[in-house]
Amino acid sequence: MEPEQLLTSFPAIENPAARILILGSMPGAASLRLQQYYAHPQNAFWPIMESMFSTPDKLNLKTDYATRIQLLLDNGIALWDVLQHCFRPGSLDARIVRSSIVCNNFVAFLEQHPLLTTIAFNGKTADQLFRKHVLKDLNLPAHVRLAALPSSSPAMATLNRDQKIARWKAALACDQSG
Numbered sequence: 001m002e003p004e005q006l007l008t009s010f011p012a013i014e015n016p017a018a019r020i021l022i023l024g025s026m027p028g029a030a031s032l033r034l035q036q037y038y039a040h041p042q043n044a045f046w047p048i049m050e051s052m053f054s055t056p057d058k059l060n061l062k063t064d065y066a067t068r069i070q071l072l073l074d075n076g077i078a079l080w081d082v083l084q085h086c087f088r089p090g091s092l093d094a095r096i097v098r099s100s101i102v103c104n105n106f107v108a109f110l111e112q113h114p115l116l117t118t119i120a121f122n123g124k125t126a127d128q129l130f131r132k133h134v135l136k137d138l139n140l141p142a143h144v145r146l147a148a149l150p151s152s153s154p155a156m157a158t159l160n161r162d163q164k165i166a167r168w169k170a171a172l173a174c175d176q177s178g
Helices: 029-034 045-053 065-074 106-112 124-133 161-175
Strands: 006-008 020-024 077-081 083-087 118-122 145-149
Touching: 020 124, 045 065, 045 161, 065 077, 118 124, 118 161, 124 145, 145 161
Parallel strands: 020 077, 020 118, 118 145
Antiparallel strands: 006 083
């Protein structure tokens, strides 16, 4: 069994003009090791973003991390995690030690992002954690909608990458105009 270690999520990738906040639960082991969101090579997050916001001639799945971040910022996307801290051996959300959960400060985030229209959850765990631990104490503006998305994780294998891309595009389509 792996030793338990307190995990700490990354700062939000954001700017005040963000319209969509995409939330994961907590970065996985590969992401924590590389200090990059969605660093696992089989995770579909970056291919999803690149297909949503890049023209086909610019599509490059090997884009460097700084360029990927700029792609998000240029398109009104903020990226963060529901959890600030937790214990979790390995990368699977199912192994998060529920008694160790500390959530990020969403009250401050919403105050600093008045143009936000959507909070989208990358997978069921992020959605459930937000609804259970954050939403009850959050005065969510009426114009902000919550959107559940299929997980981009390779552990969520019931949908292939193309199916995930299609579902993400459909769920976020109304928020892409800026």
